[in-house]
Amino acid sequence: MPLFPVIANEDERLAALNSYGVLDTAAEIDFDEITTLASAICHTPVALISLVDAERQWFKSHPGVDVSETPKDQSFCAHAIAKPADIMEISDARSDVRFANNPLVTGDTNIVFYAGVPLVNEDGFALGTLCIIDHQQKKLTAEQANALRILAKQVMDKLELRRKMAALEATNQELVDSNVFIKKFASMAAHDIKNPLSSILLTSQALKIRLHKLQDEGCGKLVDLNITSTNRLITMLDEMLTYSQTPATLLAKKQRASLEDLLQRVLCMVVIPHSFEVKLPEGDHMLNISSVAFEQIFLNLISNAIRYNDKEQGVLQIRFDQDDDYYRFEVQDNGMGITEQYHEKIFANNFTLKITDRYNKKGNGIGLSTVKDLVKALKGSIHVKSAVGEGATFYITIKK
Incomplete structure (x- = not known):
């Protein structure tokens, strides 16, 4: 025994x-x-x-x-x-x-x-x-x-x-190690992206000089747009790199900016089809906000509204309101729409609706997840109301 x-x-x-x-x-x-x-x-x-x-x-x-x-x-x-x-x-x-x-x-x-x-x-x-x-x-x-x-x-x-x-x-050590990796990756990615952007900027400036000599004003305007967009992308990369190294500055580093200027800067980075109309809020509203976070949020929402619009005449309406505590935005389109059962799931990481956009491409499930994370970091909220075939409206609040 x-x-x-x-x-x-x-x-x-x-x-x-x-x-x-x-x-x-x-x-x-x-x-x-x-x-x-x-x-x-x-x-x-x-x-x-x-x-x-x-x-x-x-x-x-x-x-x-x-x-x-x-x-x-x-x-x-x-x-x-x-x-x-x-x-x-x-x-x-x-x-x-x-x-x-x-x-x-x-x-x-x-x-x-x-x-x-x-x-x-x-x-x-x-x-x-x-x-x-x-x-x-x-x-x-x-x-x-x-x-x-x-x-x-x-x-x-x-x-x-x-x-x-x-x-x-x-767990804390894993987060520290992960944060170190993200900082290194962000730094590497920013430098890797900035190099070709710098090349694009230099060649665009050289092309502008040639077109000026040839007095080709139409092409000159396109080159100006290319230069403006490239400069803005380089600035955004620098800001994103700063935020990746010190995430707390996303809230701390707010800037006073015009809503119209912020939206126009976003629209300059988006290819808007001739059959598409974008309606901006009326009036000149001043915001105290993280501009890089704002631009990332609206760059995603506007790009999606254009990509997933199947109407002959696309319409995107952006509305703005505010109260003592929050800025409130509505981004409404007349596109494909989203089935109600997916209204929450679309904000999950890597979730896609497995549909192709107007350019015959599928999404990667990162955009809206990133938007939600940014809105949450700004102490706000986001949700959607939509019906298939009737477009979608995204409601965003951002803490003042």
């Missing part, structure tokens, strides 16, 4: 025990105070926090005892954890057939009385015990047994807190 009970889910129990990262760690005052209190309440010379692994029982707290572990086949606690819901109490181990010949009973340790409360985690696994030991016969009172249960729960609470803190630190 085995010297200790065989637990059916022992592999899972051991995995749970190891997940706490507590085995073979140094003594800690928080745990020693609990064992000291257990000894005082139960009037025993020894109290231990014992964790039972595959080959041994290891003591996280053992004040007054020289050894820090004993073999599992001598462990009283290996028996106690077999019944996680009960206190195992042995008044006289010398007369118990399980322990009468145990070296811890017959030897210098001279264990006579033992009581152990299993340390049961949130998943129901008994990791070890809070136990007390005496060298003479004893019986716990109901009050002592209840106190021992309470103290065992405190031990388990501390172990759970330890594990959750370790998990939080690991």
Whole structure:
């Protein structure tokens, strides 16, 4: 017969025990105070926090005892954890057939009385015990047994807190590592994109000089548009790179700007078909806002409104209103529309409707997800109302 009970889910129990990262760690005052209190309440010379692994029982707290572990086949606690819901109490181990010949009973340790409360985690696994030991016969009172249960729960609470803190630190480190990677990637991508943009700018400027000599005003206007758009893209890249390195500046670095100017800058970066009409808000409204975030939001929404419009005459209406706390925008089109079941899903990362646009291309599911993230960063909200064939209206609020 085995010297200790065989637990059916022992592999899972051991995995749970190891997940706490507590085995073979140094003594800690928080745990020693609990064992000291257990000894005082139960009037025993020894109290231990014992964790039972595959080959041994290891003591996280053992004040007054020289050894820090004993073999599992001598462990009283290996028996106690077999019944996680009960206190195992042995008044006289010398007369118990399980322990009468145990070296811890017959030897210098001279264990006579033992009581152990299993340390049961949130998943129901008994990791070890809070136990007390005496060298003479004893019986716990109901009050002592209840106190021992309470103290065992405190031990388990501390172990759970330890594990959750370790998990939080690991997650935080992953976020730090991820943030470092994103910063490096953003920097690399910005430089890689700026190089061809700079080339486009230089060649456009050279072409403008030639066209001026040839007095070709029509082509000259197209080149001017190319130069303006390229300059704006380079500026946006610089701003985006700054925000990627210090995301908090997205809220902190607000600028006072004209709504009309902001929208015109966006429209300069979009190819608008001749059959498409864009209606801007009336009046001159001044906003205090992150311009790069605003432009990214409306660049996505306007581009989508154009791409997914199947009407002979496309119409995009942008409306603006405000109150004491928020700027409020509506972006309404007369395009394909969106089925109601997808009104929330379209803002999920990598979600697409699997339809082709007017240029016979499919979306990548990044645009609206990015828009929602930006709006959220600006402490605002976005939602859509739409019906198939009747276009869509996006409602955006942005905190002032």
